[in-house]
Amino acid sequence: MRHNAFDRYASAVLFAGGALLVKLLLAPLLEEPGPFLLFLGAVAAAAWRGGVGPGLLAAALAAVASHVFFLAPLASPADESLRLGLFVLESVTVAVLAGLGNRPPRPALDPERDRMEAGLRSAAAEMRAVLDSALDAVVGMSAEGAITFWNPRAETIFGWSAAEALGRDLAELILPPTDRENHRRGLQRFLGTGNWPILGQRIEARGLRRDRSHFPLEMSVTARREAGSWAFTAFMADITERKRAEERLRHQLAFTSAITGHLGEGVFAVDRDGRLTFANPAAERMLGFPESELRGRPLGELLQRRAGSEPTPDDLLGRVLAAGTTVHLDGDALLKADGSTLPVAHTCSPIVTGSEVVGAVLVFHDVTERKQMEERRQQLLVREQGAREEAENANRMKDEFLAMLSHELRTPLSAIAGWAHILREGGLEPGEAARAIEVIDRNARVQGQLISDILDVSRIISGKLRLEKKPVTAAAVVEAALDTVRPSAEAKKVRLEATLDPGAGHVLADPDRLQQVVWNLLSNAIKFTPEQGLVSVRLARQGRQVEIVVRDSGDGISPEFLPYVFERFRQADSSTSRPHGGLGLGLAIVRHLVEAHGGTVVADSAGKGQGSTFTVRLSRHSVTGEHAARTAAPAAEAAPVPSLDRLRVLVVDDDPDTRGMMETVLSQRGAHVTAAASAAEALACVEKETPDVLLSDIGMPGMDGYALIRELRERPQARDIPAAALTAYAHADDRGQAIAAGYQRHVAKPVEPAELVAVVASLAGRA
Numbered sequence: 001m002r003h004n005a006f007d008r009y010a011s012a013v014l015f016a017g018g019a020l021l022v023k024l025l026l027a028p029l030l031e032e033p034g035p036f037l038l039f040l041g042a043v044a045a046a047a048w049r050g051g052v053g054p055g056l057l058a059a060a061l062a063a064v065a066s067h068v069f070f071l072a073p074l075a076s077p078a079d080e081s082l083r084l085g086l087f088v089l090e091s092v093t094v095a096v097l098a099g100l101g102n103r104p105p106r107p108a109l110d111p112e113r114d115r116m117e118a119g120l121r122s123a124a125a126e127m128r129a130v131l132d133s134a135l136d137a138v139v140g141m142s143a144e145g146a147i148t149f150w151n152p153r154a155e156t157i158f159g160w161s162a163a164e165a166l167g168r169d170l171a172e173l174i175l176p177p178t179d180r181e182n183h184r185r186g187l188q189r190f191l192g193t194g195n196w197p198i199l200g201q202r203i204e205a206r207g208l209r210r211d212r213s214h215f216p217l218e219m220s221v222t223a224r225r226e227a228g229s230w231a232f233t234a235f236m237a238d239i240t241e242r243k244r245a246e247e248r249l250r251h252q253l254a255f256t257s258a259i260t261g262h263l264g265e266g267v268f269a270v271d272r273d274g275r276l277t278f279a280n281p282a283a284e285r286m287l288g289f290p291e292s293e294l295r296g297r298p299l300g301e302l303l304q305r306r307a308g309s310e311p312t313p314d315d316l317l318g319r320v321l322a323a324g325t326t327v328h329l330d331g332d333a334l335l336k337a338d339g340s341t342l343p344v345a346h347t348c349s350p351i352v353t354g355s356e357v358v359g360a361v362l363v364f365h366d367v368t369e370r371k372q373m374e375e376r377r378q379q380l381l382v383r384e385q386g387a388r389e390e391a392e393n394a395n396r397m398k399d400e401f402l403a404m405l406s407h408e409l410r411t412p413l414s415a416i417a418g419w420a421h422i423l424r425e426g427g428l429e430p431g432e433a434a435r436a437i438e439v440i441d442r443n444a445r446v447q448g449q450l451i452s453d454i455l456d457v458s459r460i461i462s463g464k465l466r467l468e469k470k471p472v473t474a475a476a477v478v479e480a481a482l483d484t485v486r487p488s489a490e491a492k493k494v495r496l497e498a499t500l501d502p503g504a505g506h507v508l509a510d511p512d513r514l515q516q517v518v519w520n521l522l523s524n525a526i527k528f529t530p531e532q533g534l535v536s537v538r539l540a541r542q543g544r545q546v547e548i549v550v551r552d553s554g555d556g557i558s559p560e561f562l563p564y565v566f567e568r569f570r571q572a573d574s575s576t577s578r579p580h581g582g583l584g585l586g587l588a589i590v591r592h593l594v595e596a597h598g599g600t601v602v603a604d605s606a607g608k609g610q611g612s613t614f615t616v617r618l619s620r621h622s623v624t625g626e627h628a629a630r631t632a633a634p635a636a637e638a639a640p641v642p643s644l645d646r647l648r649v650l651v652v653d654d655d656p657d658t659r660g661m662m663e664t665v666l667s668q669r670g671a672h673v674t675a676a677a678s679a680a681e682a683l684a685c686v687e688k689e690t691p692d693v694l695l696s697d698i699g700m701p702g703m704d705g706y707a708l709i710r711e712l713r714e715r716p717q718a719r720d721i722p723a724a725a726l727t728a729y730a731h732a733d734d735r736g737q738a739i740a741a742g743y744q745r746h747v748a749k750p751v752e753p754a755e756l757v758a759v760v761a762s763l764a765g766r767a
Helices: 005-026 037-050 052-070 077-101 111-133 152-158 170-174 177-193 240-262 281-287 313-323 367-425 430-462 474-492 511-527 586-596 625-632 656-668 679-688 705-713 732-741 753-764
Strands: 137-142 147-150 203-208 214-226 229-238 266-271 276-279 327-335 341-353 356-366 470-473 495-500 506-509 534-542 545-552 600-604 612-621 648-652 672-676 693-696 723-727 745-748
Touching (some): 170 203, 266 281, 281 327, 313 341, 313 356, 356 367, 367 430, 470 474, 474 511, 506 511, 506 612, 511 534, 511 545, 511 586, 511 612, 586 600, 586 612, 648 656, 656 672, 656 753, 672 679, 705 723, 705 732, 732 745
Parallel strands (some): 648 693
Antiparallel strands (some): 137 147, 214 229, 266 276, 327 341, 341 356, 534 545, 545 612
């Protein structure tokens, strides 16, 4: 049976008042962070007894009581409003459900109740609209950590739709992996103890978007009891742009502070009232005031205009502030702490924010320092002239180097081309023909060495020169270098003497590069030593180091040039009448290689005509007895040149001369050679007959050597053909790329005939 209207609404007031009284009495004993639980019971009771109207009245009274008595400023006003709004939404829902559940059947519509229900729907829609249009993400979470609410802004920020997010684990969905465990521990601690420090606080954290990117966010979290369990609401804002702006501001402030802090000029900032708001360290130092005494003082107390000067200090500042123009003045003075004045020249400029002039900056300097400035300018001029001279010297050295490079490259080319022409004409005696071939071979090697030096310097400059270090016997390296230079020493009639300590031991080194060091030093010594001169090399152990000393009785080095002897492109004599050739790269390469091995190299000379001494020091390396025996073992006798009889070899090179040379060399050793000028032609040859060995260039038009070997490795009949890449791409990276593509060997051009035969024999298993 329904009660009359007065009873129903009076009971709603009583229920709400009773809940308030109980809440006030029990407040000291309750630990729950929210004020709403008892009020929800009052709303439900009022709605059940009196219907929707009394339920809504109880909800309104509960909301007012909560706001007045219990909502403390735990978070921002926006958070408080949202919490209260969520309570109102929940209360309205409870009132409607309870009221409708207790409503008896009625034959006709109750206009008053219809209006109330329409108002309820409108209020719920408005609250939903507020949440949907909120600028922050609003995310609800259950005590189990599942997402229970997800507004449109959350969809925008995190990239997940509400349908995708609801029910998902919040930590897994929107927190970076490194933050998830902390979140879960905090939640469990709260459920167990009621303590979670982040509640009611505005904190900064990291969020995780759908694309797995991280971003900074600011959030506050509230908790409430709901149906006997805890529920949480988080209000989150993407602060990426704010962080960027803060970072830019920090950089700008640091930049400005660094500038003003290191300026030699004094800097004042004044507000619109003409009072100082800032003074930089230079201003404090120049005037003797600490900034604390300067700040707040009127500029007019410090700035003293020249007699008869216009405008006055106040007028000057007023003009800058009013017109927003910059004023440059000279000959004024500033008051110092000791009562004296400092003559200054200064510039006064407005500080503009938007379209408003909010203050001015005064930059001044002591005009008594002008002479010092002029002296500094003169010094700068001298330094500039010195830098110009250095640049001109560098340009001159570059021009000299290019001229030397042209000369050094053209000289062997001239000999090669000349003797090749003579051989082509024919008519030479056997002895003359042999001499022509020897000249061509020698000059080709000279040119090859020049190119190697240039490439080494290029690798040094680019940082791509790599070492393959291993324990090597120092004596063996020096002996190998001696064997290499002995023919040139004999040809020049220069005596070679070697004193090698067999107990010098091992060094951790790239044997080829270390031999290059000794070879360069010996070659230089022989080049600059006259006939009947002496070049000696000594290898000795010096404590924990191995010392290699190369000494000659040659031209010597002048004291002026000695500091530059290891610099690139430096030569004591770069004139066209110089007696010795070369590019001036050898010693620069020596220094870099020695330092790359962790050693040192020094040059010494008593002067011109007194000979030179170069000393290399490297750290000794301890090795096991077995390894020592292996690295110290003498080289085996040269193996006989292998036979290539009836071996089918496919040679691929787009250069006809190189292709013809390889075909001739291999044919002379008995191989059946098929030559191809392109990768496409090589593939056609393989279709006709599978070769025993493949030799291919890398750089070819159309399909290169890498593509060729990859194509062949895909074909069953060619999958196992032994192959070597013969190429001018000779870096360590090129070797690795060739092996990765499918070649078994990588051979750098130019290749010696004997090496070519050995490579083919090795690939065919005949080595």
